[in-house]
Amino acid sequence: MMLRKTTTKTxxxxxxxxxxxxxxxxxxxxxxxxxxxxxxxxLTAESTWLMRAVGELALLGVGGSMILFATQYLxxxxxxxxxxxxxxRSARDRAHRVALNYVLWVFVLTFVTLEVAGARDVxxxxxxxxxxxxxxxxxxxxxxxxxxxxxxxALPPAILAWWDRGESDEG
Amino acid sequence: xxNRIALFRAERGLSRKALAEAVDVNPQTIGFLERxxxxxSVELALRLAQVLGARVEMLFALDPFPSxxxxxxxxxxxxxx
Amino acid sequence: MAPERVPGPVVPSRxxxxxxxxxxxxxxxxxxxxxxxxxxxxxxxxxxxLTLVLVTVPILLYHWHQTDPAMPLWAFAVxxxxxxxxxxxxxxxxxxxxxxxxxxxxxxxxxIERQDRDAAYRTAYRAxxxxxxxxxxxxxxxxxxxRGIWVFWLVSLFLCALLGLPQHIAAWRLAARGDADAxxxxxxxxxx
Numbered sequence: 001m002m003l004r005k006t007t008t009k010t011x012x013x014x015x016x017x018x019x020x021x022x023x024x025x026x027x028x029x030x031x032x033x034x035x036x037x038x039x040x041x042x043l044t045a046e047s048t049w050l051m052r053a054v055g056e057l058a059l060l061g062v063g064g065s066m067i068l069f070a071t072q073y074l075x076x077x078x079x080x081x082x083x084x085x086x087x088x089r090s091a092r093d094r095a096h097r098v099a100l101n102y103v104l105w106v107f108v109l110t111f112v113t114l115e116v117a118g119a120r121d122v123x124x125x126x127x128x129x130x131x132x133x134x135x136x137x138x139x140x141x142x143x144x145x146x147x148x149x150x151x152x153x154a155l156p157p158a159i160l161a162w163w164d165r166g167e168s169d170e171g
Numbered sequence: 172x173x174n175r176i177a178l179f180r181a182e183r184g185l186s187r188k189a190l191a192e193a194v195d196v197n198p199q200t201i202g203f204l205e206r207x208x209x210x211x212s213v214e215l216a217l218r219l220a221q222v223l224g225a226r227v228e229m230l231f232a233l234d235p236f237p238s239x240x241x242x243x244x245x246x247x248x249x250x251x252x
Numbered sequence: 253m254a255p256e257r258v259p260g261p262v263v264p265s266r267x268x269x270x271x272x273x274x275x276x277x278x279x280x281x282x283x284x285x286x287x288x289x290x291x292x293x294x295x296x297x298x299x300x301x302l303t304l305v306l307v308t309v310p311i312l313l314y315h316w317h318q319t320d321p322a323m324p325l326w327a328f329a330v331x332x333x334x335x336x337x338x339x340x341x342x343x344x345x346x347x348x349x350x351x352x353x354x355x356x357x358x359x360x361x362x363x364i365e366r367q368d369r370d371a372a373y374r375t376a377y378r379a380x381x382x383x384x385x386x387x388x389x390x391x392x393x394x395x396x397x398x399r400g401i402w403v404f405w406l407v408s409l410f411l412c413a414l415l416g417l418p419q420h421i422a423a424w425r426l427a428a429r430g431d432a433d434a435x436x437x438x439x440x441x442x443x444x
Contacts, residue, residue, distance in 0.1 A: 085197050088197060093373065096377040099377055104414050104415065137400070142392055145384055145391060148384050149385060152377070152380055153381065
């Protein structure tokens with residue numbers, strides 16, 4: 001991993017990582033964030049090892065997202081029209097479309113899962129209940145929004161990393 | 172869309188990076204173009220044609236280009252007395 | 253001499269690509285009246301307003317029923333159904349006004365329509381980041397007891413925004429493009 005000038009039209013520097021490393025990082029960071037979200041349901045005052053694991057997962061998730069955000073994929077994912085070429089613009093827009101659909105599905109599936117879990121008496125989260133639905137409290141919503149916030153930063157660069165063929169510029 | 176960018180680029184002795192710089196795109200984009208994974212805009216197609224010294228319709232086509240070997244073979248046969 | 257072309261697959265026409273009940277519904281001439289600049293903006297505003305009402309009224313009625321059991325639960329159900337019907341029609345008009353670019357497959361759209369769709373998604377996604385931050389701050393700021401209903405209301409609105417924002421962005425952009433086209437049509441041609 002090194003700092004170098006990106007291959008786009010900007011003079012910005014970014015962390016240069018291989019597509020494979022970026023893919024692994026994306027799975028680790030987004031996966032950690034979700035693991036943090038769901039494991040928090042099982043936290044009790046006695047589960048110190050779980051508390052430590054949850055804390056470390058949070059760090060991994062947030063840190064991974066920030067690193068991914070600072071790579072060469074940042075320019076491609078968030079570059080302005082004049083900073084990237086037409087193919088990169090097309091890929092950028094498609095990545096955002098996929099990311100938005102991902103957020104939508106994740107939103108619906110998470111709340112449906114929690115509803116089903118609530119109906120089966122899985123341990124409830126702390127915080128005030130809003131009456132309907134029972135398991136989704138204010139605290140749960142806050143945690144979900146934290147996961148969503150860090151995921152939204154990392155998602156478009158992560159998608160572009162998965163689409164990157166990693167070919168050399170020479171040929 | 173079908174293209175012969177790689178062929179003309181090889182004839183001109185240009186690397187992908189050099190061609191990319193000449194037409195003001197990312198070198199990766201040249202790879203996408205050559206594989207047919209991306210169809211260029213009219214503007215980019217015209218710039219490529221200009222740099223490679225060819226007409227746009229010699230570089231790009233909706234139908235597959237005929238095999239160059241077959242074309243040259245047919246030409247050689249027609250020229251032999 | 254021009255090189256001999258090997259005959260390849262015939263490129264399908266737009267009419268062939270746009271076959272199917274959904275695509276033909278969007279291509280119906282009666283949809284044109286929803287695609288003027290004025291209509292695009294009005295339909296967008298109307299749809300946002302109806303969505304706000306559709307989300308807010310049933311939630312308030314349900315909350316009222318929870319706090320006062322004398323209030324009948326069927327009122328919440330009736331309100332939801334009564335408000336849903338006009339919302340459904342206006343949402344259909346909204347989708348029709350943007351030529352169904354969010355409902356049809358890639359192959360059924362031309363490249364400009366695909367670009368418009370993807371650009372709208374990009375803008376909507378970028379708006380998502382600050383909106384999520386504001387929502388997180390708002391939810392955290394609400395006190396624990398008794399305000400849970402507002403959390404549910406905000407989250408429901410957020411979901412509606414996720415669903416509808418790309419359409420509205422596309423609608424306003426198309427309206428602006430329509431205005432620009434009309435202005436250019438009135439003036440001298442640039443290439444004349």
